[in-house]
Amino acid sequence: MLLRCSVCGLSYFRESGYYVGGMIFTYALTAGVLLAVYLVLLLFPDSKVITENWRIGLWAVSAFVLSIVLSRPAYSLWLSVDYWLEPWRVERS
Numbered sequence: 001m002l003l004r005c006s007v008c009g010l011s012y013f014r015e016s017g018y019y020v021g022g023m024i025f026t027y028a029l030t031a032g033v034l035l036a037v038y039l040v041l042l043l044f045p046d047s048k049v050i051t052e053n054w055r056i057g058l059w060a061v062s063a064f065v066l067s068i069v070l071s072r073p074a075y076s077l078w079l080s081v082d083y084w085l086e087p088w089r090v091e092r093s
């Protein structure tokens, strides 16, 4: 994560714990993607090729990988939404 915008100098770290909102966005995006995949999979007949334990492991690994992949876009989204709702000024230091 960059500390500030390289063009205008806008700070990306407003206060300590600021990116808890980004973590919540990461969780929501990950849960949304997994829920969508789950709902699509309900349309297909249950396959007996994969055991229940492997299936649970596959979901867990998918959730872990997705949360890592989606963390940067989610943090960007959090920053954008927060700036859109309550813009803050550039502080030159």
Ligand SMILES: [Zn+2]
Residues within 6 Å of the ligand: 005, 006, 007, 008, 009, 010
């Ligand atoms: Zn900028």
